[in-house]
Every structure is written in structure tokens, then in C-alpha cells.
Amino acid sequence: MELLKLVIVDDEPILLQGLIKTYDWSGMGFQVAGTAQSGEQAIQVIKEVKPHVVLTDIRMKQITGLMVMEEIQKTDLECLFIVLSAYRDFDYAQQACDLGAFAYLLKPIEDEKLQETMQGAYKTCVEKMKNEAKYESWENLLVKDSNSFLQVVVQKYVQNRIPQERVEEVFKTLEDVPGNGQRFITVCVEIDLAYKITNSLEYEASRFALIKLLEEVIGAAFFYWKIEGDEGDAFIIRTEDKGAVRKLKSLLEHVKKNEQSPVVASISKPYKGVEGIRRSYLEARRLLEMASMSGASALTASEDVEVPLAEETGGDNDALVVNAVRRNNTKELKEAFIHLIYSLPSDEEKQCRCLQQVMLKTEFMLQESYGLTEAIEEKFRKYYYNLENLSGAKTVDVCYKILCSAVEERMKAAQKMETKYFKEYMSEAMTYIDEHLQDEDLSIVSVAAHVYLNPVYFGRVFKNMCHMTFKKYLMQQRMEKAKKLLESGNGSIGEICDAVGIYNPSYFSHLFKQYTGKLPSEYKKEYEG
Missing domain, CATH: 1.20.272 (Zinc Finger, Delta Prime; domain 3)
Structure with a gap:
């Protein structure tokens, strides 16, 4: 296990030494890389040591633990703060949370709670370090294969899955910002959908041949990004050629002559800048839609014609x-x-x-x-x-x-597919619920995680198969178990509360009465000698 750096701060020397020597920090994944007996000293030590985690008392003279957190946040240092206090002071806890504290612990520290908190901090730090390593690897990959990366970014951008600001950042990172002389033109070409009805066997083959031919003829004349989507493929051309639209029209005429199947095509006007990439794509998509509806084999727009985009007319x-x-x-x-x-x-x-x-x-x-x-x-x-x-x-x-x-x-x-494919999942889930009714934190999230399903999807399948919500089923199982325990006469109300995961007796009594119409004590009397 790689040991992470820990700084411990407390203005009471005896307590500070106790924190250092009492706990097995290395066993929790940390080495004590620095200590401080005041807020001022803590700021200096943290800046020098650059720890992964800081364990600090909140109440210190002059500069408090909260003030230390505020000061470190002004720097570019990134470390987790775990704050300690001998006072059950909600305001302090709230302020610490507002400042982004990882955890808030009360003195005297419970060994088990400290162990759990430090393990969580260690896991968070290691995950962050891994992500940073991935980011560095991502940057290296970006530089090595910029064209392939831009292909992915541009596709997500025109499909409205990445904001323009992010795309501009990518171009800047690659030092490839579109110049004033560059323009973006989108070409959309598709086999008429109606052809699929009358010639379904030939449709896919014709479409494949069409796309391959376009890649060949457009690629020979221009640099392009190919955008694949449910509504057909598109080619976004990046060029400084002022006669590009005319040349593209000529290329499309050549393609249409070589195709036996009915071809529908569109060409956008040329647009500048990163925003022009998406503008040209949306315009070409809209023109292709209009060509398909009107029965035209191809559509382009002159410079003085404004094409209403799908987004600007309420979407596709x-x-x-x-x-x-x-x-x-x-x-x-x-x-x-x-x-x-x-x-x-x-x-x-x-x-x-x-x-x-x-x-x-x-x-x-x-x-x-x-x-x-x-x-x-x-x-x-x-x-x-x-x-x-x-x-x-x-x-x-x-x-x-x-x-x-x-x-x-x-x-x-x-519903039939879900019943067929997820029957075993639901059986496993119900077994897990029955075995963990005493767990107060039992929830749809924990049960879904146990059977490796998304919680939202699990909830829907559960309701379809059980004809009730997960929440209702869980409450039903808890109340039925409580009834059996009360009927057998084994255990006090408090013990029964623990057995069904509802630790507040008053709340349990309220729920039980809602479910049975009787208080637990009334229900129990019916089954006594």
C-alpha cells in the first residue's frame, strides 16, 4: 500500500502527541509528514509538505481550523480536510461542510469511526491520483492522434452533447484554432427511405456503396470529418477553397450518376469559426429533410437565403x-x-x-x-x-x-422480456431484502447494487414483476416480520425494532398501526396466554 502524506494540527501539545502516537496511521495508509500547534503554523506546514489529508482541530486560538481551510483554498493546493471538535456544535459542522470538509469528527474520537473516515479519505485520494494520471495520458494521446480525437469531439458537438466552449478549448489545446480564411461546409447524402420499402434487400448494400464512394471522392478533394447518426451520415468539410460548394455540387452529380438507387443530397452554405461547424451541420440536415419531403434529389441554399434550422423551429x-x-x-x-x-x-x-x-x-x-x-x-x-x-x-x-x-x-x-431476463435478479434481490431487514440503511440503491442493476431500471422492473413499489414491498416485509415476532412473544418492542431495521420505537409504532390498525402492544396482547 502506498502511504499518503498526512498533516495533524492541534493547539494542545498533549492532544497533538496523543493523535500522533495513539493511532496506527500506516495501517490506515498514511505517514505523518508534518504537525502544527497553531493555525498559522498549520498554513505554513501545509504549503511546504503538500499533504493529501489534513486532520485539524476546529477551535484554536487566533487562527481556527476553519480559517486554515479558507486560507488553503486560496492556493492551488488540493488536500482533504478532516476536522475535529470537542463540541457538539452544529454551526461548526455546517461551516466545515460548507468549506468542503471531507468529514467532521467529535472528540474523543471513536477508533472505528476514525478508521472508517481515514479509509474513505485514502480511497478518495487514490481515485483522484488515478484520474489525474488518466488525464495526463489523455493529453498525450490527444497530441499523438489529434485527428481521431477531433472526429469524436466534432461528432458530439454537432449532436449537442458537448458545449461550444469545450470544443473551442480542444482546438486551442491542439493549437488548431480555425483561421479566418477557413470555412466549414456540411454535405448530407442518403438513399431515399422509401426505396427501403420496395427494395429492402438492396437498400443496405446500396447505402454502404454510396458512403464508401463519398469517402473516396470527397476525401480526394477535401479534408473532412464523417458524422454518423440515426438520421444518416454527414461529411463536414474544412477548407479555404472559396469555390468548394461548386466543386462539391459537381462531385455529388458524379456520385448520383454512378448510383442506381434514388439519392437524396444537401450541401450547406460555408460558415466560419467553431460555431460554423454546428451551423453548417444543422443547415445541411434541415436541407436534406426538405429534399426528402419535397421529392427533390438535391438541395443547396444560396448565400442570401436563410435556412430555418431544426433547433430554431422547435427541434426535429x-x-x-x-x-x-x-x-x-x-x-x-x-x-x-x-x-x-x-x-x-x-x-x-x-x-x-x-x-x-x-x-x-x-x-x-x-x-x-x-x-x-x-x-x-x-x-x-x-x-x-x-x-x-x-x-x-x-x-x-x-x-x-x-x-x-x-x-x-x-x-x-x-414487460415479457423483463420478466424473462430478470426473474433470477428479482429472486436474488428479494432474498437479499429478507436477509437484511435489520439494516436501517437498506434501500433500493443498495439492493440494486447487490444485483448489479441501475437503481432506476431496477425499480421499474421490480414494480412490473411485484406489482408494487420497492418502498412498499420493503415496508410490507418489515411489518410482516414484526407481526411474526410479536405473535411468538419473543423479544421486547425495542428488540423487534432492531430486528426490522426501524430503530425509533415511536416511529415503528406509528408505521405498525398504519399497517395493521393496531399498536404493537395491542397486537401482542391478542397472542398472549
Whole structure:
């Protein structure tokens, strides 16, 4: 075990020596690297030694332990403070916590409590040191392979998963800040989704060939980052060529001539700066969406035309609808569908085409995940077959009903899958609950951790399988155990409280009466001789 540096501070010499000599600091992972008998001396020692942890008394003459913490925080030193006090003073504890103290211990120190606190401090320090080492390794990797790293950063940035400020920091770190002469242009090219319905076997092969061809022809002429996503791939070009848009149009014409399948494409206007990366991407995505809806094979925008971006018009309504179905959320689906309806163009033919795009995307999502039963698939087929005979209003009604049916089927399928795959998990969880009812800290978090599941997900599966919340089940088990103990006549009320993990007798009596309608003493009398 690597020993970390510890500084101990107390203005009482006898107490200070007691702290140094009484405890097995090395056994807890520390070496006493410095001591101080005043706040002033403590500040000086901490600055010289640079310890990982400082154990300090709060109440000292002139400069208190809290003042020491405040002074060290003004420096670039980073160490954990564990504060001691002989007074049960909540204000001191609160101030120490406000200043970021790792722990607050009362004198005389309980050996077990000190051991637990120091182990926690050691673990925190070691974890921090590991993270710092990872960060240093990350920086080295960043410098060695900057292009690959930027590819990841740019993708997350345009998908709104990293703020612009962070991206600008990365460019500065790499000393690669976009110059005034550089522009960013995004190209989006996709096989028409409708082609997947009529030629599903050829669709994926055609799309793969298209992307490979684009990588070849665009890469030969420009530097680019390829952005992959659910809505198709995009190429963000970084260039100083003022004629880049014209050249890209020519390249796309070449690509379209070589493709047998229907190609839909868009090119953004050129934009400057880091903010221009995302602006060009959103514009190209919006143009591709408009091209798909209108049936155009390609769309670009002239310099004097302002393209409304998806974000500025309330978000990608298609994606909102598809994601609501993906999450099996009927309320979210209703809200997303209303947003979609209000965003539809006034032309009825275009309205129907917009809704068709949403239905296509939803069906593909169902194919790739679950919930596309024969009945739902048949509803999609009938919708496509009768598309030309449906009015705008009727199309809206039909689409919404199909989407709602899809959500219902996915919810049924999800519950069946959860019951099938997590039956053993729930059995293990219930056994663990029964064996730890006496633990006051037993919670959904601790039980979920025991069976290696996310607490939120565990809670949902638990409720679906047990038909009650975890909290209600835990209380039920505790009360049933309490009833059995009272019926057997073994143990006092206090002992029963301990056995069911509710250590406050008054609170236990209140809960027991709520559960049974009787106080524990009344319930016990019914089973006495």
C-alpha cells in the first residue's frame, strides 16, 4: 500500500502527541509528514509538505481550523480536510461542510469511526491520483492522434452533447484554432427511405456503396470529418477553397450518376469559426429533410437565403415522435405528435409526405429493436397501400393510431422480456431484502447494487414483476416480520425494532398501526396466554 502524506494540527501539545502516537496511521495508509500547534503554523506546514489529508482541530486560538481551510483554498493546493471538535456544535459542522470538509469528527474520537473516515479519505485520494494520471495520458494521446480525437469531439458537438466552449478549448489545446480564411461546409447524402420499402434487400448494400464512394471522392478533394447518426451520415468539410460548394455540387452529380438507387443530397452554405461547424451541420440536415419531403434529389441554399434550422423551429419533430415510440411513452408521443402536426406545411400533399417519412422512420426503428408484430406490420402495409386515397386529416388520424398501437405492443414485449431476463435478479434481490431487514440503511440503491442493476431500471422492473413499489414491498416485509415476532412473544418492542431495521420505537409504532390498525402492544396482547 502506498502511504499518503498526512498533516495533524492541534493547539494542545498533549492532544497533538496523543493523535500522533495513539493511532496506527500506516495501517490506515498514511505517514505523518508534518504537525502544527497553531493555525498559522498549520498554513505554513501545509504549503511546504503538500499533504493529501489534513486532520485539524476546529477551535484554536487566533487562527481556527476553519480559517486554515479558507486560507488553503486560496492556493492551488488540493488536500482533504478532516476536522475535529470537542463540541457538539452544529454551526461548526455546517461551516466545515460548507468549506468542503471531507468529514467532521467529535472528540474523543471513536477508533472505528476514525478508521472508517481515514479509509474513505485514502480511497478518495487514490481515485483522484488515478484520474489525474488518466488525464495526463489523455493529453498525450490527444497530441499523438489529434485527428481521431477531433472526429469524436466534432461528432458530439454537432449532436449537442458537448458545449461550444469545450470544443473551442480542444482546438486551442491542439493549437488548431480555425483561421479566418477557413470555412466549414456540411454535405448530407442518403438513399431515399422509401426505396427501403420496395427494395429492402438492396437498400443496405446500396447505402454502404454510396458512403464508401463519398469517402473516396470527397476525401480526394477535401479534408473532412464523417458524422454518423440515426438520421444518416454527414461529411463536414474544412477548407479555404472559396469555390468548394461548386466543386462539391459537381462531385455529388458524379456520385448520383454512378448510383442506381434514388439519392437524396444537401450541401450547406460555408460558415466560419467553431460555431460554423454546428451551423453548417444543422443547415445541411434541415436541407436534406426538405429534399426528402419535397421529392427533390438535391438541395443547396444560396448565400442570401436563410435556412430555418431544426433547433430554431422547435427541434426535429420526426425524431421526437420516433424517440417517444422508442421509449414506449404514450404521453410523450402525444405531445411530440401535436408538435409535428403544428409544424406540417400547409400543402396537403406535402403534409402526407411528411407523415410518411415519420412512419417510415418509426417502422425501421421497430424492425431494428422490437415491437413490430405481424398485426402492427399489417397496419403499416395498409397505410402505405392506401396512402394516395387518404386525405390530410385522415392520414393524421391513421398515423397516430398506428403509432399508439406500436407503443402498446412494445410495452407488452418489454414487460415479457423483463420478466424473462430478470426473474433470477428479482429472486436474488428479494432474498437479499429478507436477509437484511435489520439494516436501517437498506434501500433500493443498495439492493440494486447487490444485483448489479441501475437503481432506476431496477425499480421499474421490480414494480412490473411485484406489482408494487420497492418502498412498499420493503415496508410490507418489515411489518410482516414484526407481526411474526410479536405473535411468538419473543423479544421486547425495542428488540423487534432492531430486528426490522426501524430503530425509533415511536416511529415503528406509528408505521405498525398504519399497517395493521393496531399498536404493537395491542397486537401482542391478542397472542398472549
